[in-house]
Amino acid sequence: MGVKVSKFGGTSLANAVQFRKVEEIVKGDRERRYIVVSAPGKRHKTDTKITDLLYQLYEKRQQNQDYTDILSQISDRYLQLVEELGLTLDIRSHLKELADNVEAGASLDYIASRGEYFNGVILADLLGYSFLDPVGVIVFNEAGSYNDALTHQNMVQALKKHEKAVIPGFYGASENGDIKIFSRGGSDITGAIVARGAAADVYENWTDVSGFLMADPTIVENPKQIKDISYKELRELSYMGAKVLHEETIFPVLKAGIPINIRNTNDPSNTGTMIVSKVNGSRERGAITGIAGVKDFTVIAVEKYLMNYEVGYVRKMLSVLEKYNISFEHIPSGIDNICVIISSHELNGKLEKLVEEITQVCQPDSIMVYEDMCLITTVGHGMAYTPGMAARLFGALAAAGINVRMIDQGSSEINIIVGVENKDYEEAVRAIYNAFV
Numbered sequence: 561m562g563v564k565v566s567k568f569g570g571t572s573l574a575n576a577v578q579f580r581k582v583e584e585i586v587k588g589d590r591e592r593r594y595i596v597v598s599a600p601g602k603r604h605k606t607d608t609k610i611t612d613l614l615y616q617l618y619e620k621r622q623q624n625q626d627y628t629d630i631l632s633q634i635s636d637r638y639l640q641l642v643e644e645l646g647l648t649l650d651i652r653s654h655l656k657e658l659a660d661n662v663e664a665g666a667s668l669d670y671i672a673s674r675g676e677y678f679n680g681v682i683l684a685d686l687l688g689y690s691f692l693d694p695v696g697v698i699v700f701n702e703a704g705s706y707n708d709a710l711t712h713q714n715m716v717q718a719l720k721k722h723e724k725a726v727i728p729g730f731y732g733a734s735e736n737g738d739i740k741i742f743s744r745g746g747s748d749i750t751g752a753i754v755a756r757g758a759a760a761d762v763y764e765n766w767t768d769v770s771g772f773l774m775a776d777p778t779i780v781e782n783p784k785q786i787k788d789i790s791y792k793e794l795r796e797l798s799y800m801g802a803k804v805l806h807e808e809t810i811f812p813v814l815k816a817g818i819p820i821n822i823r824n825t826n827d828p829s830n831t832g833t834m835i836v837s838k839v840n841g842s843r844e845r846g847a848i849t850g851i852a853g854v855k856d857f858t859v860i861a862v863e864k865y866l867m868n869y870e871v872g873y874v875r876k877m878l879s880v881l882e883k884y885n886i887s888f889e890h891i892p893s894g895i896d897n898i899c900v901i902i903s904s905h906e907l908n909g910k911l912e913k914l915v916e917e918i919t920q921v922c923q924p925d926s927i928m929v930y931e932d933m934c935l936i937t938t939v940g941h942g943m944a945y946t947p948g949m950a951a952r953l954f955g956a957l958a959a960a961g962i963n964v965r966m967i968d969q970g971s972s973e974i975n976i977i978v979g980v981e982n983k984d985y986e987e988a989v990r991a992i993y994n995a996f997v
């Protein structure tokens with residue numbers, strides 16, 4: 561029998577109705593043996609996630625303010641959940657333990673982790689699965705990151721002891737047993753670690769969308785769903801804003817060659833998006849996988865005659881950025897010119913000083929600044945080695961009357977990035993989509 565690791569996000573476990581959907585999904589496939597859970601998410605738009613309430617609880621306690629109201633909001637949600645699911649589980653004793661530990665000065669990491677912990681205890685009871693606490697399995701080192709090798713070894717051993725288990729996401733512990741959490745959204749990482757430990761056939765990530773769409777649905781009407789996407793393509797698209805997974809999720813499963821399947825708990829018959837190391841040959845050549853983009857970039861363009869003969873010119877320019885602790889996105893260059901493209905948020909009031917210092921250090925013939933630019937990336941393995949892709953893209957932009965200010969194509973040819981003015985962003989995305997889809 562194969563093994564599937566299924567991680568359910570906060571909206572998939574927000575209330576009893578959602579828990580029942582999860583139960584049906586898990587019971588619908590015997591291979592779904594290891595289940596990773598987030599804390600309860602929002603039940604409606606104005607609701608507060610349990611993890612956010614736990615952060616508030618910690619803050620109040622730190623400031624010596626009355627936190628009884630928040631504590632009872634948290635307790636009530638779990639009590640209601642257990643009651644509506646008709647479970648006999650003694651969740652009160654777990655909640656009391658939290659209250660006692662908060663009173664005794666528990667750490668933020670401990671408090672924040674309880675959202676997943678309680679949810680894990682409840683789902684394990686509902687499904688009749690073992691409960692596997694990641695303490696002693698997922699190990700964090702002093703610097704705060706998890707110890708990949710040791711964690712993997714522990715996980716393999718721990719999973720061997722359980723035929724079927726529910727594992728709370730988001731946390732582990734240091735070697736001395738103190739609870740440590742991942743960054744926000746980190747249950748995705750736990751899911752990936754469990755999938756690797758179980759040598760799973762697939763890592764299912766259940767959320768409230770049916771995977772990735774080819775373009776932002778607020779810009780393109782009814783964009784097509786992406787059926788399969790490679791890790792590399794996903795990296796390109798998510799770097800440009802198309803985010804569904806926590807960024808560090810890919811690493812453990814990539815190492816083990818396990819595909820990730822993004823699925824929708826509210827629409828389980830939809831097969832979602834499959835993230836794989838290599839897209840199969842069935843994909844039409846010349847097709848694109850997706851389009852994503854980000855607004856608000858600033859371009860600093862430097863020109864100097866005979867720049868290409870001057871050794872160290874780029875290094876001098878980049879050393880100024882380093883001094884101001886600014887990271888850049890791209891550096892397209894010509895023979896005697898070079899541009900640095902920087903997210904405007906990074907600049908944060910430093911632009912004038914930066915330009916002054918680049919002028920001083922690099923002595924350019926001219927230095928120009930263009931603000932309010934956006935970058936749009938068109939991604940797809942089908943683009944590599946396919947003649948005419950760039951022509952199609954630029955033809956579409958020209959036909960829409962959009963002025964392209966910058967072009968960048970990675971050496972792997974799986975994406976073309978264009979820079980246009982912010983005001984042309986939406987129109988440009990639509991033009992590219994319509995040219996290829």
Ligand code: ASP
Binds near residue numbers: 569744746748
């Ligand atoms: N509950 C945590 C958060 O809200 C972790 C997660 O859901 O993945 O960030």
